[in-house]
Amino acid sequence: MSPTGRHTASTLGPISKVVVIGGGYAGTLAANHLRMRADVEITLVNPRPQFVERIRLHQLVAGTGQATLDYGTLLGEGIRLVVDSATRIDTAARTVRLASGRTLDYDYLVYAVGSTGALPSSVPGAVEHAWAIAELESARRLRARLEDLPLDAPVTVVGGGLTGIETAAELTEQGRRPTLVCGGILAPSLSAPARRSTAKWLSRHGVTVLQEVMVREVGPDAVVLGDGTVRDSALTIWAGGFAVPELAAASGLRTDAVGRLLTDETLTSLDDERIVAAGDAAAPSDQPLRMSSYAAGPLGAQAAATVLSRIAGTAPAVIDLGFTGSCVSLGRRAGLRQFARKDDSTTNIYFDGRLGAAYKEMVLKWSVSKIRREARKPGSISWIKGGPRPEQPASATRVITSP
Incomplete structure (x- = not known):
């Protein structure tokens, strides 16, 4: 092993091609973690040339901060960045089809497509008139709209979770x-105090x-509430609920009701042992962890470790992640830190x-710093362990053999 902690190529076998789909918190960290072996060729596929700090998008919208970083400061040496979108995974041929028409071969694939905002088609007018905030492009459009809107114009934020609270604040x-x-209720993930x-x-x-x-209907200049009340709204921001890209389902892989890739407790797809999921798009044992950057990093490292175990011919470890709580910003001068037990249940602290x-x-x-640290020294990330996981249902139990 080299002084940096990586296995040297002279002690390893043939090159293994690993494609990581998604350059968010989970995918970027997974790509860096894969560098623990020198015989791994790593390709990161992402639709944008810059890393998006999704947990800063509310700042971008309000003009109080930025939300993009240069991948050159985040990716370790040797990782190839392909700016494109994956449209289909061909598990039989072990290829990824891209929107540009190109294809990428892989020996293993890390599925880290993340999540996105969801404008509900079930709410009349929401798709046409509401503004999403969960993606960089929509956040930029929303910022431009706000710049043209008088300060006294009525603005409605739909969604009482942390994203909605931070946006309103x-x-x-x-x-x-x-x-x-x-x-x-307001902030259901927080304790009552x-x-x-x-x-x-x-x-x-x-x-x-x-x-x-509830919002029953969204118009260009008003919202209709569940009881029929009409409230003026020159701008309606939808910050409630998330969706998952349909890539897994479109590729014939089993997903949960939301669209997350179904995996076992090692984050391995139930359909293909060469596909490992991480982050918001993973549903281990059909019991996904909370969508969050907190979970994304450790899950990215876990997914990469599973791939490295397969390459080495050893049994991959199961998820062992505990939570400590969550936090919410209230503008630039206030915020709140909620403590939780390792199973993510809140305390009153x-x-x-x-x-x-x-x-x-x-x-x-x-x-961000943990991603950079992993780029400098693969394998350096650590996290809180001991979060209890539900027993795997029979349908999620698989016997994995070495390739």
Whole structure:
């Protein structure tokens, strides 16, 4: 083994081609982790030439920050970046078809396509008139629209989860007074005391919060609520719910109801042992972890480790990830850190205010710094272990043989 922790080519076998589809938190870290072996040829496929910090998109929208980074600062030496979109995986031929018409051969594939925003077709007018925030391109369009909108124009944010809260809070930095419509309770992933603290901050800063209220229809200048109430809305931002790209299903691979790739506890596809999933698009034992950058990094490392185990002819490890909680920014000067048990259930312990803002900014920077650290020294990432996982159903149990 070399001083950097990588196995040297002289001690290894023939080159293994690994294609990583998706250059987000999970895919980028997986690509770097694969460099632990020198006999692996790594190709990262991503539709954009820049890395997107999705957890900063609300800042991009409000004009209080940027959300892209140069892949040159994130990818380790030898990783080939292909700026293109995967349209189909041919498991029989072991090829990935790209939107440009090209194909890539692989021996192993890391499926890290992530998640995206979802404008619901079931809500009349949402697709036509609501604005999404979960992708770079839609966030840029939304920012341009906001720049043309008077500060006193009514703005509605739909979605009472952390994305909706952060978006509404960031808009107050512009001097706006948005309405936040929650289909259920505000911030359901937080504890009751933390929810109260968040609600107080929003109220104090002029955000109108409507809980247990559904949006029934979206118009160009208004929203219709579930009880028929019509509220003026010059701009409606949809921050509720996520979707998963359809690549796995389109390629004939089994997925869950949302579209995540079904895997066993080693993140290996139930249909093909040469395909391993990571991040938001993975559904191990049909019990996916919470969609988050927190889980994406460790799952990316785990997926890469599974591939490396297969190459080495050893049994891959099962998921062993525990959570510590979550955090939410409330503009640039406040935030909240919620503590949780390793199974991701919340405790009543949290802190907020300026300390919460500082902690959230530290987490944002850490999410990127761990990718850079893995690029410098593959295998350096570590995470909290011990999160309990449900027993695998019989349908998820497979006997894996070495290639």
